[in-house]
Amino acid sequence: MGTQEAKQIYKERAASIKCTNAHLRNRGLQRLNVRGLTKARAVLLWHALAHNLKRMLALDFPLAV
DSSP states (O other): SHHHHHHHHHHHHHHHHHHHHHHHHHHHOSSSSSOOOOHHHHHHHHHHHHHHHHHHHHOOOOOOO
């Protein structure tokens, strides 16, 4: 964080992460209703997959068939 370039990278990364976290919270990921690392990871991966698919559709990304 000592250089100007590092500060710019951090600023851009923080903006995208905050947006992603806000989208997940708006979709109901307030609290994990499962126990255990394996189940929690599965819930988070499902949310990540849903987020990525919604972003692809929003950006009009061509889906491979």
